[in-house]
Amino acid sequence: MNLFTSQLDAARLARAAEPAARAADLDAVVTALHTEVVPLALGARRVAYAGSETPRERVWLQVDACAGEAVGAMVGWAALESLTTERPAQYRIPVVGRARIAVVIDEQSVASAAPNVVPLLDAGWLGTQTPMVEALRRFAPSFVVHVQDWTGDARGPLAARLVESFHLDAETHAALPARGGGRRLSRARRAYRAAAANPDWMVGTRTLAYVRRLGVPLRELLPEREGDQLDRHAVHAIAPARHIPTLPYRRLGAGNLGELALATCGAHAITLQLRGGSPLERAALALAVAEAAIVQRMGLVQQESGE
């Protein structure tokens, strides 16, 4: 990893699972940072701000778990620790120097039941309580990374997928094929090609390529049977493990936190949905995808390779 370089191991997991140790570790990393407490009906959450006071990019990083575990706390701690450490990392100085990063800290594990099939659009069930959305709106992000952990009691190999939210002109969006690139010589194929040239579309493409280059395995999150994913009609499957909501759901603007951020702040958003694997694996993948998305969004990798 070249940005989020914190060491995640069994000892870290044990500390994140124990409330007192978790709170102490989080307090230690946010000591020098500006923080805001967002009171919620089910316990407050803290938002810690790191990075430049005059940023070119404003990034909001939030982790939510449907059935609370230590993953959110680990990711929050690792992100803040990596951004505030003196340890050398390839992208830390450019990111901290050019961006303002808001990390939503998950301090409580709230038990809940995970659904059998992960919804592509959760209708804002995770992470969209009004005080959090208002805090997001006040921060006015240009880029949102929302990690949704849908594991709960599910057991199985780790799988993930992205649901992306960015502006696309309505005509092109409406003509996109339901799956893949569309048939040759069709209007859908032309729309797909036009949309694929969109810079925000390319951020998603490059994010997954970056994650693969890091050596982090990413297996697409699919239901056990294809017919079980009953809300497939709500998204375009633009590539393996990548989806964008269809135009009607884009117009509703409330499919998930990313869609809300796009509708209210115009922010480009990537929602990472995770399920399965161990807590360490999920935290590692969440950090890898967050790092990939941030460095690609900021064009850091592009600049280095001179593309």
Added chain:
Amino acid sequence: MGDARVAIHLTAYAAPLVGGGAAYLTPVQTLRVLRGAGSALAALPLATELVVCVPDPAGEEWVDEAVARTLFRRAAVAATTAPEAAGLPAVGRVSRGGWRAVIGFGWLLLLTGGSVATGLAGLWVALGFPLLRGRTLDRAGASREAAALARVVESAPLSARSHAGLVALAQLVASSTGADSPAVRYRRAAAACGALGVGPLAEFYAALARGVPPNVLWAEVARPAARAQPPGAPDVPVEEGVSEPVHEPA
């Protein structure tokens, strides 16, 4: 003509919370209406009203319109992506292999049929049936409902209505001895919901009492007195609140 034009109410409740806030939530009945009637709602925009039942005897509690409309939009997403909304007509349930076999047979009939009748049958199976299937699936698509609901939620008027059960519930949640924890108060509220005519809120309060996220669509909002007004923001009164209490949503 007043409310005589309004035929369809989409209802949400403003459930009182400990500490003075409120939570807007959409009951299952509202999701059912959204699921089944999206196109009808879009065809009758003047007949649709978004109603928030509030625990204020005069019905004048300020409703946070932005939060309420966002909640209804979330409800529209949930309703049209729910398993019940994803049911396909019979023509949509045939597997792709079966579907291609039928089309192939149709072309075979068309190309090799020796009579007018066989040719017409082939024409229908190879060309007419796919077109009709596509149109049937389009019309039944939940995405079409979502498109219609986006227009409805944006443009339908939003109003607050006093609900006697919520008024009593607010008093129950607010009244306590010093020793009562929020969990105890929510448990008490959950037990009283049925008798107060707000049965859909029982599960919501029970979840809050257990300290887990409720399994309903909800959004918390501060009460007007506790909310810090942004500078220059006008105190917007509620739109056309009706004063008589409503015991059950339409």
